Amino acid sequence: MPIEFQSDQAVLLDIVTVEEAETLLEWLQENPAAKVNLADCTHLHPANLQVLMAAKSGIDAWPKEAGLRAWLESALSD
Amino acid sequence: MNPLLEQFLSEARDFLQGISTKLMELEDAPDDAALMGELFRLVHTLKGNSGLFDFPEMTRVLHAGEDLMDAVRNGRVEYSQILADRLLNAMDFVGMLCDEIESEGAMGSTHGTDAARLGESLRELMQSADKAPDESSAPAAGTAADVETPDVQTSARLPLANIAEAARMEAYRRASAGDPLHWLAYAPDEQCFYQGDDPFFLVRQTPELLWGGIEARESWPPLADLDAYACVLDFGLLTAASRPELEEQYRYVIDQVTLTPVAPLALIVPQGDTNGGPVYDDFISDAQELLHAGDLAGLSRSVATMLELSNPELWVASALRWLQLVVESEAATAAATPAIVDALLESLHSMEVPNWEGVDATLLAGESSESAPAPASAPVATLSAALSAEECQALEAIVTAQRAVLSQPEDSGLLPGRIQSAVAALSGCLRACGDQTAVPSLEAVMAEALAANSGAALLAWLDERFPAGALEFTASDAQSPTQSAAESSLDHQSASAQASATSASAASTAAPPAAEGEVKFGRRAEDAIAGPKSLKVDQTKIDRLMGLIGEMVVAKNGLPYLASRAEEKFGVRELSRDIKGHYAVINRIAEEMQDAIMQVRMMPVSFVFQRFPRLVRDISRKLGKDVHLVMEGEDTEADKNIIESLGDPLVHIVRNSLDHGLESPEARADAGKPATGTLSLRAMQESDRVVIEIKDDGQGIDPEVIKRKAYAKGLIDEATLERISNQDAVNLIFAAGLSTAETVSDLSGRGVGMDVVRSAVENVNGSIALTSVLGQGTQLRMSLPLSMAVTNVMIVVSNDQPFGVPMDSVVETVRVPRSSIRTIKRSLATVLRGHVVPLKSLNTLLGIEAPHQPNADDELAVLVVRLGDETLGLLVDDFRETVDIILKPMTGVLASLSAYSGSALMGDGSVLMVLNVKEIL
Numbered sequence: 001m002p003i004e005f006q007s008d009q010a011v012l013l014d015i016v017t018v019e020e021a022e023t024l025l026e027w028l029q030e031n032p033a034a035k036v037n038l039a040d041c042t043h044l045h046p047a048n049l050q051v052l053m054a055a056k057s058g059i060d061a062w063p064k065e066a067g068l069r070a071w072l073e074s075a076l077s078d
Numbered sequence: 079m080n081p082l083l084e085q086f087l088s089e090a091r092d093f094l095q096g097i098s099t100k101l102m103e104l105e106d107a108p109d110d111a112a113l114m115g116e117l118f119r120l121v122h123t124l125k126g127n128s129g130l131f132d133f134p135e136m137t138r139v140l141h142a143g144e145d146l147m148d149a150v151r152n153g154r155v156e157y158s159q160i161l162a163d164r165l166l167n168a169m170d171f172v173g174m175l176c177d178e179i180e181s182e183g184a185m186g187s188t189h190g191t192d193a194a195r196l197g198e199s200l201r202e203l204m205q206s207a208d209k210a211p212d213e214s215s216a217p218a219a220g221t222a223a224d225v226e227t228p229d230v231q232t233s234a235r236l237p238l239a240n241i242a243e244a245a246r247m248e249a250y251r252r253a254s255a256g257d258p259l260h261w262l263a264y265a266p267d268e269q270c271f272y273q274g275d276d277p278f279f280l281v282r283q284t285p286e287l288l289w290g291g292i293e294a295r296e297s298w299p300p301l302a303d304l305d306a307y308a309c310v311l312d313f314g315l316l317t318a319a320s321r322p323e324l325e326e327q328y329r330y331v332i333d334q335v336t337l338t339p340v341a342p343l344a345l346i347v348p349q350g351d352t353n354g355g356p357v358y359d360d361f362i363s364d365a366q367e368l369l370h371a372g373d374l375a376g377l378s379r380s381v382a383t384m385l386e387l388s389n390p391e392l393w394v395a396s397a398l399r400w401l402q403l404v405v406e407s408e409a410a411t412a413a414a415t416p417a418i419v420d421a422l423l424e425s426l427h428s429m430e431v432p433n434w435e436g437v438d439a440t441l442l443a444g445e446s447s448e449s450a451p452a453p454a455s456a457p458v459a460t461l462s463a464a465l466s467a468e469e470c471q472a473l474e475a476i477v478t479a480q481r482a483v484l485s486q487p488e489d490s491g492l493l494p495g496r497i498q499s500a501v502a503a504l505s506g507c508l509r510a511c512g513d514q515t516a517v518p519s520l521e522a523v524m525a526e527a528l529a530a531n532s533g534a535a536l537l538a539w540l541d542e543r544f545p546a547g548a549l550e551f552t553a554s555d556a557q558s559p560t561q562s563a564a565e566s567s568l569d570h571q572s573a574s575a576q577a578s579a580t581s582a583s584a585a586s587t588a589a590p591p592a593a594e595g596e597v598k599f600g601r602r603a604e605d606a607i608a609g610p611k612s613l614k615v616d617q618t619k620i621d622r623l624m625g626l627i628g629e630m631v632v633a634k635n636g637l638p639y640l641a642s643r644a645e646e647k648f649g650v651r652e653l654s655r656d657i658k659g660h661y662a663v664i665n666r667i668a669e670e671m672q673d674a675i676m677q678v679r680m681m682p683v684s685f686v687f688q689r690f691p692r693l694v695r696d697i698s699r700k701l702g703k704d705v706h707l708v709m710e711g712e713d714t715e716a717d718k719n720i721i722e723s724l725g726d727p728l729v730h731i732v733r734n735s736l737d738h739g740l741e742s743p744e745a746r747a748d749a750g751k752p753a754t755g756t757l758s759l760r761a762m763q764e765s766d767r768v769v770i771e772i773k774d775d776g777q778g779i780d781p782e783v784i785k786r787k788a789y790a791k792g793l794i795d796e797a798t799l800e801r802i803s804n805q806d807a808v809n810l811i812f813a814a815g816l817s818t819a820e821t822v823s824d825l826s827g828r829g830v831g832m833d834v835v836r837s838a839v840e841n842v843n844g845s846i847a848l849t850s851v852l853g854q855g856t857q858l859r860m861s862l863p864l865s866m867a868v869t870n871v872m873i874v875v876s877n878d879q880p881f882g883v884p885m886d887s888v889v890e891t892v893r894v895p896r897s898s899i900r901t902i903k904r905s906l907a908t909v910l911r912g913h914v915v916p917l918k919s920l921n922t923l924l925g926i927e928a929p930h931q932p933n934a935d936d937e938l939a940v941l942v943v944r945l946g947d948e949t950l951g952l953l954v955d956d957f958r959e960t961v962d963i964i965l966k967p968m969t970g971v972l973a974s975l976s977a978y979s980g981s982a983l984m985g986d987g988s989v990l991m992v993l994n995v996k997e998i999l
Contacts, residue, residue, distance in 0.1 A: 018271055021306040029301050046278040046292075047271055047306045054298035067282065074240075074291030075311075 008034050009060060012041040012048075021047035028055040035060040043068065052076060081684060086127055087176050088612055093124040094173050101162045108157040118147040124172075133185055134330045135193035136175050139168050142197035149204045161203055168196045190325040194332050236261045236338060239347050241316060243396060245289035246345040247403055249316055252288070253342035254407040257318040259288075261338045264313040265295070266331065271307045280331070281313045285323050290315035316340065343418065346404070348397035348425070362423050365401075369419050377419070378405045397426050476507055481540060484533035497527050497536060504540075516543065617718075620678055627672050628964030634668050635961075635985025637661040676865050681721045683761040683770065684712035686728055690759060693729065697736045704743050704754040705736060711761035716768040717865040723842045724770070724862070727835040731772050731858055732757065734832070739776030739856050749853065751775065766864050773857040779850040781807035788813065806947070808850050812836045843869075843886060869965040871982075871992055873958035874941055876920045877928045880958065882982065882992035889944050891957050893937035908940070908951065915942065917951040923998045924977065931955045943995050950999060965992055 003020050004011040005027055016024075028034060028051060036052060038044075039061035053075055063069045100117040107113060125140035143165055149155040171192060179185050238246065238261070253259050262284070266277040281290055295310040317324065321337065328335045361384055368377040381402045388395040401422045480500040501524040508516050520539065527535040637657055645654035687709050698705040740746075740755035747753055760771040781804040788794045788810045794802065802810075811832045839846045844862035871882035872891075892910065899908050899917065906917035917940065921928055930953050932938050940951040963982035968975060979994035 018276070018307075025301070025304060025306045032301070043279060043282070045271075045276055046266075046309060046311050049278060049292065050294075050309070050311060051304065051306050053292075053294055053311075054304045055301050056298075067287075071278070071282065071290050071292060075293070 009037055010034060010057075011037040011039075012044060014040065014042055016041060016044035016048050018045040018047050021045065021051055024048055025051045025055075028052075028057060037061045038063045038068075038072065040064065041068065049075060081682070082688065083131060083179070086131065087180050088614065089127065090124060090172070090176050092614065093120050093127075094169050094176075096120050097124075097169050098166060101166060104157060105159075105162060111151070114147070114151050114157070118144070118151050121147050128172075133175065133179070134332075135185065135189045136172055138193050138333065139171060139196045139200075142200040143168050146200045146204055155204055158203075164196075164199050164203065168200060171196055188322065190322075190329045190332055197333070236340065236344070237314060238316075238340070238344055239349065240291055240314075241289045241345075243349060243399070245316065246347070247399070249288045249318065249340075250342050250345050250403060251407065252286075252318040253340075253345075257286070258320050259340040259342060259345075260317050260319065260321065260324060261340045262313075262315050262317060262324060262328075263336045263338070264315075264328070264331070265334055266309045266311065266313070267334060268308045268310065270309050270331075275331075277309065277311070277313060277331075280328070281315055284315055284317050284319065284327055286317045286319035288316045288318055346400045346418075346422065348393055348400055350391055350393035350396040362426060365423055366420070369423075374405055378402065381405060394426065397422065401426070473507055476503055477540065480504055481537065484537050484540070486533075493531060493533065494528055497524060497533060500533075500536060615678075620675070623675050624679075624964075627668070627675055628966075629983070630668050631672065631962070631964065632983045632985060634661065634664050636987065637664065637985075639986045676717070679718045679865070680715040681718050682713045682715050683721060683724070683768070685721055686725045687712050687759060687761070689725075690728075690732060693732065694736065694757060697733060698740075701736060702742060703736065703740050705740060706754050706756045708756060708758040709760075710758070714761040714763050714768055715864075716862060720768070720842050720844075720862050720865070723838060724860075727838045727860070728759075728770070728772070730832070730835050732759075735772060735774040735776065735856065739774040739778075741777050745777075749777075763864070764861070768862045768864055770860045770862070771857060772860075773855065775855040778852040778854055778856055779808050779811065779848075780852050781805075784808060784810050805849075808848055809947070811848070812846070843884070869982075869992070870960060870962055871965075871990070872941070872960045873990065874920070874939070874952075874954040875956040875958060876924075876930070876954045877926045878955075880984075880988070880990055881920070881954075882961075882963065882990045883941060883943065883952075883995060884979070884992065885960060887943045887945070887995045889942040889949055892940050892942060892951075893933065893935075894940050894951075896932055896936050896938055899938065906953075910942070910951075913949075915940075915949060915951045917953055918999060919953040921953075943999075945996065945999055952995075952999075963990065963992070 002013050002016045003024060004013065008031065010024065010027060032055070035058040037060045041063050042065055049072070057076075059076055063072060097117060097120050100113060100120065104110065104113055104117065121140060121144045125137060125144050128136045128140055146155065146161070146165070150157055150161070155161070171189075175185055175189065241249075249259055264277065264281060266275065267273075270277060278292070281287075284290070291314050293312045293314065295312050298304070319327075321339075324335075324337060325332060361380065365377055365380060368374075368380065381398055385395060385398045385402065388398065401419065404418055404422060480503055483496050483500050486496070501520060505517050505520055508520065523535050523539040527533060638661060641654040641657040641661065644650050644657060690709065691707055694705055694707045735757055740757065741749065741751075743753040746755060755774060755776055757774045758771070760773070762769050762771075785794070785799055785802060785807045788807075789796070789799045793810065793813050812835075813833060836846055839860055839862065842862060844860055846861075847859045848856065849859075850856040870885040872885055872888050873880050873882055875881075894908050894910075899906055901907075906919070907914055908917055909915070919930060920926075921930060930938055933956075939954050939956055941954055941957070942949055942951050944950075961984070963984075965980040965982055967973070967980045968978060972978075976997045977994060978991050979997075980992050982990045982992060984990050
């Protein structure tokens with residue numbers, strides 16, 4: 001699984017594919033206060049990104065990969 | 079090249095031809111709705127076909143064409159000459175792409191712009207449906223015109239301020255180093271996720287990416303209403319890649335991308351806290367002094383000191399950092415543009431965003447007055463601004479060519495011609511650059527040159543107008559008010575300039591091949607059209623050829639009869655030998671001819687095989703099974719009819735294998751097999767037959783289950799149930815009405831599969847055999863004739879009439895003593911090598927009264943035939959030779975006689991009736 005769902009944190013790992021978006025969305029609907037850990041994420045499909053943006057989830061850890069982080073910061077930080 | 083692509087290319091040509099024919103016809107009858115409908119269908123089909131391949135440029139143009147035709151068809155847009163022109167132009171483009179694909183196997187990457195332009199020109203006709211399209215307001219490039227130049231005003235409208243300062247500074251440095259800056263806005267289609275696109279991945283791969291940002295298209299709905307799979311993201315990014323690079327990267331979505339060149343000056347937007355911090359009046363005046371004194375190093379030092387003193391969060395600090403950057407890059411390129419620094423200092427004073435308007439003008443003015451190339455530090459007006467690099471090269475090539483033409487030794491009367499053609503080419507160039515005003519001066523020079531009969535005057539004009547390496551002039555010229563018009567007509571004009579340049583070269587005796595850099599797709603009617611290498615022939619024509627060669631074979635077979643008649647009846651042995659000799663020659667030619675015609679009808683089995691990878695993938699996903707498909711021998715060939723008749727049976731078989739044969743990964747693991755099942759399709763040639771083998775390593779067929787099913791459905795009786803062998807039981811799946819699946823799925827299990835398969839195979843004289851090992855897999859083997867054209871039959875005689883029996887069903891011929899024929903329960907039988915063979919009389923079967931004639935030893939002739947898995951003896955009077963015949967199916971009222979599969983004409987002119995053994999028994 002590219003996403004590990006913990007009690008109050010979703011940990012995104014490696015490449016998060018388009019198939020995960022639905023699961024992520026459902027999980028965030030149930031856990032609206034949950035945070036997201038992107039540290040080990042190398043790419044995520046924009047469907048997932050949309051979900052994160054819409055859910056306005058807090059970010060626990062930004063991706064280690066600088067390129068991805070720059071992109072995500074533009075989208076996810078307010 | 080794969081056969082599918084080959085077929086596409088050959089069809090595409092037909093379509094293109096059809097489209098242009100229809101367009102021509104429409105010119106005479108613009109209101110013909112039927113014709114319009116046909117045209118639409120052609121464009122539509124061609125577009126659909128092109129979508130199968132990876133040719134986004136082609137599809138895009140065709141899509142635009144299709145939309146336009148649809149609009150015309152529905153009366154929203156009126157048919158016009160211009161419409162026809164543009165559509166023809168677009169089709170030429172598609173034709174050119176086809177040529178390129180055919181010769182190089184792939185399409186060049188440089189067509190993105192052309193495709194977008196053509197597509198736009200077609201779409202434009204739809205938009206401007208109300209106003210009559212105006213020829214002079216040339217299409218397409220209109221929109222491109224204002225984005226080509228990175229002017230500060232346009233750039234300022236971009237959301238550049240969102241970009242982090244560090245990224246903007248980096249961009250400014252890159253621009254100072256001469257890299258083009260582009261702002262790329264990408265708004266992916268909402269449905270793009272469903273097409274498997276990952277726009278984020280695409281933008282992350284952008285070459286020379288400097289900064290990128292993602293924005294939501296609208297505010298987010300509550301999480302419960304969110305559709306995660308409708309893309310509502312917009313991407314914006316800053317890149318230092320060139321336009322062609324970006325077009326290549328985004329070629330699939332070029333219509334969703336807007337590309338705007340960015341003026342580096344627009345990047346200079348100081349940001350930060352505007353409150354607090356003194357306005358350093360002293361510093362500004364000091365700095366201005368240093369600047370005017372040309373002491374950039376000093377200025378840089380003083381800016382650095384100032385920076386150290388200010389809080390980096392402040393707006394002033396940001397402005398200072400920019401100032402430092404600008405000064406540094408100025409120093410590096412050793413070209414002073416004090417205006418920029420001045421403006422920055424001014425803004426530092428006023429605490430407002432620097433006003434570049436004045437700077438821009440100064441820069442431009444500065445450049446037009448100098449004749450040196452523009453300084454690299456201020457690329458605002460570099461050549462790439464107005465003319466793309468490609469156009470620039472073309473222009474340079476044209477000008478160089480004219481120089482070469484004019485500098486040729488003046489030794490003949492050709493000079494006036496040369497001068498005129500050079501002038502024609504140059505005035506084309508001037509028009510293309512939007513510099514109409516220079517044309518009269520050029521003409522004046524031409525008159526002068528002609529009068530002097532020397533190219534010197536013109537050369538001088540050239541040197542003045544286009545100094546070597548200073549094509550920047552054209553750039554700044556193009557910045558004049560006529561710019562947009564010039565730009566919009568540029569493509570057409572440069573094409574005509576090219577054309578005149580080429581004709582100029584042709585006119586002069588030994589002109590260098592100068593202006594061939596760029597090939598345009600506007601073909602002319604007189605251009606040589608490369609003839610297609612393959613012919614598309616109506617199948618009926620081939621069938622006619624087949625028929626003719628059949629008659630030829632028959633006629634040829636008459637020669638041996640003639641020879642024997644000559645010998646026996648007229649006693650001329652020598653003539654008989656000659657006829658036989660000649661027969662051998664004709665025989666050889668006829669056979670070769672027959673073979674050649676057969677070859678025409680041959681098709682590789684890949685024609686049916688190629689649909690399976692997709693089919694297997696879809697079905698196995700649906701069923702949740704892992705299947706590995708292996709295909710072998712796709713290039714094995716067989717007659718078209720055979721191949722075509724194979725399609726449906728194969729699909730049935732493959733579906734059955736996937737549905738019933740292969741198990742789910744879990745079941746496979748339990749059975750100790752690899753989780754991924756293997757399904758192999760193999761085709762091979764065995765003597766004169768094609769064998770196709772479908773094999774899976776699934777669970778196999780359980781004969782017990784089949785037996786019980788068959789019994790339950792009443793297909794076999796109790797006695798059969800007891801004694802039937804496993805192999806025979808497995809073969810029961812070919813019986814009509816048997817389905818082993820417990821439930822009917824939409825894939826298989828309705829009990830209409832395998833019996834249909836069997837009859838389809840048997841219809842083309844094929845046979846099918848099934849072997850299955852429970853738990854290990856199933857293998858189906860279809861054996862089909864290579865060609866249906868020639869049938870090998872054995873001639874038997876009964877009641878003095880010859881009949882043909884296909885050799886496929888003949889097992890052996892035996893003579894059985896009348897004494898060993900027994901009557902068991904009113905039917906005849908004999909024992910042959912320890913086996914009981916039931917006998918049937920052909921005469922009785924055909925309703926002939928006469929009894930069979932025994933030979934001198936009181937033996938009856940028995941033809942043993944195979945019927946399914948059984949053998950059966952057919953009582954006849956005598957056997958004759960076997961012959962190759964062209965079997966003609968029965969036609970007309972005779973078609974209902976199922977006892978005969980057809981008739982054939984024999985060499986002696988008699989008609990041979992060929993029995994359908996299965997039907998009569």
